[in-house]
Amino acid sequence: MTDLKQLYDAIVAGDAKTARATTEQALKDGIEPLKLVMDHMAPAMGEVGRRFECNDYFVPELLLSARAMKSAMELLRPLLVASGAQPLARVAIGTVKGDLHDIGKNLVAAMLEGGGFEVIDLGVNVAPEQFVNTVREKNANVVALSALLTTTMPSMKTTIDALNQAGLRQQVKVIIGGAPITQKYADEIGADGYSDNAAEAVSLTKRCLGK
Ligand code: B12
Numbered sequence: 001m002t003d004l005k006q007l008y009d010a011i012v013a014g015d016a017k018t019a020r021a022t023t024e025q026a027l028k029d030g031i032e033p034l035k036l037v038m039d040h041m042a043p044a045m046g047e048v049g050r051r052f053e054c055n056d057y058f059v060p061e062l063l064l065s066a067r068a069m070k071s072a073m074e075l076l077r078p079l080l081v082a083s084g085a086q087p088l089a090r091v092a093i094g095t096v097k098g099d100l101h102d103i104g105k106n107l108v109a110a111m112l113e114g115g116g117f118e119v120i121d122l123g124v125n126v127a128p129e130q131f132v133n134t135v136r137e138k139n140a141n142v143v144a145l146s147a148l149l150t151t152t153m154p155s156m157k158t159t160i161d162a163l164n165q166a167g168l169r170q171q172v173k174v175i176i177g178g179a180p181i182t183q184k185y186a187d188e189i190g191a192d193g194y195s196d197n198a199a200e201a202v203s204l205t206k207r208c209l210g211k
Pocket of ligand 1 (some may be wrong): 001196199
């Protein structure tokens with residue numbers, strides 16, 4: 001029988017190979033995919049976030065854990081979809097138009113996935129219309145925008161404006177982040193939430209949704 005503490009430990013340690021192998025073995029042993037995510041992987045990402053907040057972990061450790069989480073999730077995602085497990089909410093995430101930085105965005109996506117959200121990752125250089133279409137077609141409840149360049153920050157406002165124009169703004173929460181972003185900027189452009197780190201993205205999103 002798989003020792004599931006190994007899965008938890010592998011994600012916290014950023015050991016992608018062990019995380020994937022343990023997940024594979026656990027599935028062979030008949031353990032429910034949702035149980036693996038909720039009871040072992042999400043708490044592991046929670047621990048990673050906690051260590052980051054206390055400065056025990058830094059960005060490189062966060063990246064390794066995110067990669068371990070991602071490699072285990074690759075095995076579980078199709079099974080979760082097939083089992084119809086209900087995610088907390090659906091988040092469409094992307095780096096805004098004109099911007100190719102995705103390290104922070106990927107971390108936020110991994111933390112959200114680890115926190116029980118379904119994440120639709122639209123990648124980088126995402127035009128406002130792509131966010132609008134995703135909210136419309138996939139019923140996303142949250143739009144998460146990342147920008148690393150001062151020159152691409154205005155794309156966040158353009159995206160919020162596009163959601164407004166499409167009549168979709170009331171049905172989604174918009175959260176934003178990235179090195180040049182501040183709470184003041186989030187307030188100015190009418191975003192629902194801002195965080196300066198990936199670890200806080202889960203609690204921020206839950207708070208925005210009133211969960
Ligand atoms: C790596 C990097 C690159 C890589 C990107 C690789 C990749 N796949 O992402 C490459 C080399 C491609 C690159 C290119 C460029 N870059 Co660059 N890059 C960086 C660098 C060194 C690190 C960024 C990073 O990954 N940080 C680590 C991550 C983890 O941090 P983060 O992104 O801030 O994310 C955290 C939080 O902000 C938050 N967060 C992020 N997004 C979100 C979203 C939500 C919803 C939430 C809640 C939170 C959140 O959580 C994350 C984790 O805690 C920064 C310098 C710096 N110190 O920031 C410059 C920097 C951002 N780049 C810069 C520039 C100028 C460029 C270029 C224009 C250079 C050029 N002349 O070509 C191009 C632009 C290309 C483009 N169109 O986007 C400038 C921007 C200056 C400015 N004021 O706008 C910086 C600041 C460097 C500098 N000091 O001049 N870059």
